[in-house]
Amino acid sequence: MKSLRQLIQAIRPIEIIGSEKKNITNVVNDSRQVSQGSLFVAVRGCTVDGHTFIPLLQYSGVAAIVCEEFPEIVESSITYIKVENSAIALGVLASEWYDNPSTKLKLVGVTGTNGKTTTATLIYEMARLLGYKAGLLSTVCNYIETEAVPTNQTTPDPLTINQLLARMVESGCQYAAMEVSSHAAHQHRIAGLIFAGGIFSNLTRDHMDYHKTVQAYLQAKKSFFDGLGREAFALTNIDDKNGMIMLQNTSAARYTYSLRTMADFRCRIIETRLDGTTLSLNGSEVEVLFTGRFNAYNLTAVYGASILLGWEKEQVLTAMSRLVPVAGRFQAFHSPKGCTAIVDYAHTPDAVINVLEAIREITGSQGNIITVVGAGGDRDRGKRPIMAREAAARSERLILTSDNPRTENPESIISEMEAGLDEAAKNRTLSISDRRQAIRTAAALAQKGDVILIAGKGHENYQEINGIKHHFDDREEIMEAFKA
Numbered sequence: 330m331k332s333l334r335q336l337i338q339a340i341r342p343i344e345i346i347g348s349e350k351k352n353i354t355n356v357v358n359d360s361r362q363v364s365q366g367s368l369f370v371a372v373r374g375c376t377v378d379g380h381t382f383i384p385l386l387q388y389s390g391v392a393a394i395v396c397e398e399f400p401e402i403v404e405s406s407i408t409y410i411k412v413e414n415s416a417i418a419l420g421v422l423a424s425e426w427y428d429n430p431s432t433k434l435k436l437v438g439v440t441g442t443n444g445k446t447t448t449a450t451l452i453y454e455m456a457r458l459l460g461y462k463a464g465l466l467s468t469v470c471n472y473i474e475t476e477a478v479p480t481n482q483t484t485p486d487p488l489t490i491n492q493l494l495a496r497m498v499e500s501g502c503q504y505a506a507m508e509v510s511s512h513a514a515h516q517h518r519i520a521g522l523i524f525a526g527g528i529f530s531n532l533t534r535d536h537m538d539y540h541k542t543v544q545a546y547l548q549a550k551k552s553f554f555d556g557l558g559r560e561a562f563a564l565t566n567i568d569d570k571n572g573m574i575m576l577q578n579t580s581a582a583r584y585t586y587s588l589r590t591m592a593d594f595r596c597r598i599i600e601t602r603l604d605g606t607t608l609s610l611n612g613s614e615v616e617v618l619f620t621g622r623f624n625a626y627n628l629t630a631v632y633g634a635s636i637l638l639g640w641e642k643e644q645v646l647t648a649m650s651r652l653v654p655v656a657g658r659f660q661a662f663h664s665p666k667g668c669t670a671i672v673d674y675a676h677t678p679d680a681v682i683n684v685l686e687a688i689r690e691i692t693g694s695q696g697n698i699i700t701v702v703g704a705g706g707d708r709d710r711g712k713r714p715i716m717a718r719e720a721a722a723r724s725e726r727l728i729l730t731s732d733n734p735r736t737e738n739p740e741s742i743i744s745e746m747e748a749g750l751d752e753a754a755k756n757r758t759l760s761i762s763d764r765r766q767a768i769r770t771a772a773a774l775a776q777k778g779d780v781i782l783i784a785g786k787g788h789e790n791y792q793e794i795n796g797i798k799h800h801f802d803d804r805e806e807i808m809e810a811f812k813a
């Protein structure tokens with residue numbers, strides 16, 4: 330229970346109708362969860378406007394309603410609080426409700442098209458290797474110390490974020506890392522959070538279905554940096570053409586990382602192998618269990634964040650060599666006949682390019698690359714032909730298949746991918762919509778020394794078809810296929 334007056338102090342109301350002297354039993358943004366004493370926040374969503382539910386709450390027991398527009402008829406028992414932006418107010422209220430947990434630990438946010446899960450997870454792992462208690466909010470899973478809390482979003486809604494952060498604080502966590510998706514930044518899911526630092530990994534094509542323009546997508550990511558406070562660090566990848574833009578309007582202390590040029594955190598790749606890489610980080614050599622230039626970027630960001638969090642350099646470097654890849658990211662499987670399969674979460678054109686280049690760097694001209702890839706339904710359609718084209722350009726054989734078709738027809742998604750292929754590429758391509766068959770075909774085609782890339786689903790253990798998640802795991806599938 331909390332006093333309404335105290336709760337709403339932080340949201341700067343424009344106008345209030347009704348009494349502020351009452352107690353609130355919970356804060357909700359879903360009218361279906363309203364109970365006696367609730368504070369309901371009406372948020373304008375992508376499909377419905379939360380304001381349309383206000384008249385239905387007459388007899389619900391709701392104590393107060395935060396909205397951008399008062400309803401035509403007001404109830405004397407309900408307090409109406411008008412704000413400029415209720416999505417922002419929801420974030421701030423969620424923080425207040427849980428006693429501002431983000432101020433009680435050091436929270437690092439990671440944004441960018443690719444590398445968020447990897448970077449955030451490795452910061453969490455690094456903290457734990459150094460003996461701290463830590464938490465994680467990520468696409469794969471949330472963690473309160475060692476307790477796994479399943480998730481189905483990259484960045485949850487503000488009430489969930491703060492509830493999880495509060496549980497981390499309660500468990501004694503001193504650090505937390507989280508992914509900040511562009512959707513979350515745009516929908517203000519992170520409003521009210523106090524970050525100790527922000528990291529920008531890169532910006533390439535994705536999510537055009539939602540953001541419509543690259544500029545809007547960039548702006549969503551930049552808004553996270555713009556919101557960082559003076560006490561925070563803002564760490565950006567300056568090899569990305571949008572890296573410096575992230576720093577333009579932030580009040581945070583600015584830091585850079587690079588594999589190409591002078592930067593606060595500078596990395597060089599000394600040697601790369603299928604099972605690891607030798608890196609030089611600000612002049613110190615370190616062996617890591619990660620492959621690919623893209624992972625060198627992620628590790629440089631992790632190194633930079635670790636130093637900026639005040640962790641001791643030698644300890645950080647030692648821990649660095651003990652970090653292990655995240656589930657479903659460049660995860661290798663070997664067949665008895667001597668070929669390798671890599672299961673990877675590459676689901677954007679840039680990720681497909683990076684992961685294939687990392688594989689080619691190791692196989693050279695020795696082995697063929699067979700790529701199995703699809704694209705998710707009800708998501709960015711423009712990336713489909715590009716993903717196919719880039720995969721074909723870097724593979725000897727391409728098998729186009731289904732990812733999570735969601736409500737779309739898998740065959741149509743595959744056709745949209747095929748549109749990116751020229752005649753020569755088409756001759757090297759098979760389209761097999763049954764993902765299991767596609768993986769089996771790749772395994773049957775592969776010869777000794779060949780590498781199969783199975784891209785797009787990584788850690789996912791389901792295939793989502795028409796709202797139903799059917800069990801499906803690329804890792805299990807390839808192991809079965811190799812046995813067969």
Ligand SMILES: CC(=O)N[C@H]1[C@@H](OP(=O)(O)OP(=O)(O)OC[C@H]2O[C@@H](n3ccc(=O)[nH]c3=O)[C@H](O)[C@@H]2O)O[C@H](CO)[C@@H](O)[C@@H]1O[C@H](C)C(=O)N[C@@H](C)C(=O)N[C@H](CCC(=O)O)C(=O)O
Binds near residue numbers: 361
């Ligand atoms: C497109 C999108 O991002 N949608 C998110 C959004 O939902 P929405 O805007 O559609 O909500 P809505 O249904 O219009 O409802 C508006 C408001 O009315 C309320 N409502 C609704 C119905 C009702 O009866 N009563 C009621 O009060 C809702 O609680 C809400 O507050 O706000 C919700 C609450 O935060 C999110 O759960 C939801 O994510 C959906 C499930 C989703 O699939 N999102 C994906 C695209 C996503 O967010 N992906 C990103 C990044 C992916 C990446 O890793 O690159 C992520 O962070 O996961």
Ligand SMILES: Nc1ncnc2c1ncn2[C@@H]1O[C@H](COP(=O)(O)OP(=O)(O)OP(=O)(O)O)[C@@H](O)[C@H]1O
Binds near residue numbers: 448531657787
């Ligand atoms: N720094 C990077 N630059 C480019 N590609 C990367 C980078 N890191 C990872 N990738 C590629 O992107 C895939 C997804 O990586 P990761 O899960 O870390 O990204 P993410 O940003 O969390 O993705 P999502 O948007 O789904 O949350 C990896 O499997 C790999 O193919």
Ligand SMILES: N[C@H](CCC[C@H](N)C(=O)O)C(=O)O
Binds near residue numbers: 468704706785786789
């Ligand atoms: N977080 C990403 C995941 C994509 C993974 C891919 N398997 C798909 O379903 O499209 C997204 O929502 O775009």
Ligand SMILES: [Mg+2]
Binds near residue numbers: 446467468469483508
């Ligand atoms: Mg992620």
